[in-house]
Amino acid sequence: MTPAVFAHGNLRLYLLALLEERPRHGYELIQALSERFGGTYSPSAGTIYPRLAKLEEEGLVTKRTDGRKTVYEITDAGRAELESRRHELDAIEDDVTDSVRRLAEGVRAEVDSAMRSLRAELANAAREARKAASTTSATVHVNAEGNRAVHEADLVLNEFRQQLRTELRTQAQRGKLTDGTVSLLKARLADVRAEVLRELAGR
Structure with missing residues (x-):
């Protein structure tokens, strides 16, 4: 994710605030920002280093x-500017909190979308299986088995979704939810969906 979470000039001021706490190298600044955002936002090196170069040019x-x-x-010049704009930091912190909330909601929405897609694929596969079944008395049995299987699969998916959402919220609050975790989740869900569809197609 690379959302515009900082208004113009705010990232510059925020970097000064982080450096006021202690000297840091670029990667430590990226980590510090990621921690402040609960792991939901991590700026790229291409975002941080040009601003650091500009701050250096200005003697801050x-x-x-x-x-x-x-x-x-x-x-000292950097501390003076930071002190003169100290009142702006509180507003930036509020913006950070709002951004964390929006980004976390976005993560949950992506997970929910992936789960809905998997459930739709399973339901569609069951419908196709019913259509392909013969019109003999075996059809009743196939339909019943298909409906039962879809119901059980739906229960499993709902349980997985609830447990995962709870864990995602917990880890986000601890600052451990990252873009990498979300990408891994999406990839694994895609793999599971593909494997289930291959298994159904092979029947």
Whole structure:
């Protein structure tokens, strides 16, 4: 995800606030931002480093080399600007909270959509199986078995969805829900759907 969670100029001020806490290298700043957003937003290096370069040009931060890492540190000029705009930080924090909520809702929506799609595929497969069945007395048996199987599958999917939503919310609050986790979930759900459809098609 790469949403525009910061209004113009706010990320610049937020970086100064993070550097006021302590000197950090670029990856630590990315991690700090990700933690503030509960893992639902992680800025790219292409977003962070140009802003750090601009802050350095303006004399608000300095950088030094620590082994293979470049560490950024706020200057007195940076602290002065931060102090003069301290009142804006509270508003930014409020925006961050709202953004976390919106992004978490987006994650849940994606998971719900994937689950609905899987359930629709299963129901469609059951309908196709009923259509393909003969019109003899075996049809009643096939329909009954198909309906029972769809009902059981629906129960399993609902239980999985509820358990997963609870765990996602818990991990988001702990700052452990990341884009990688969501991508893994979507990929695994796609794999399960494909495997189920292959198994049904083979019957």
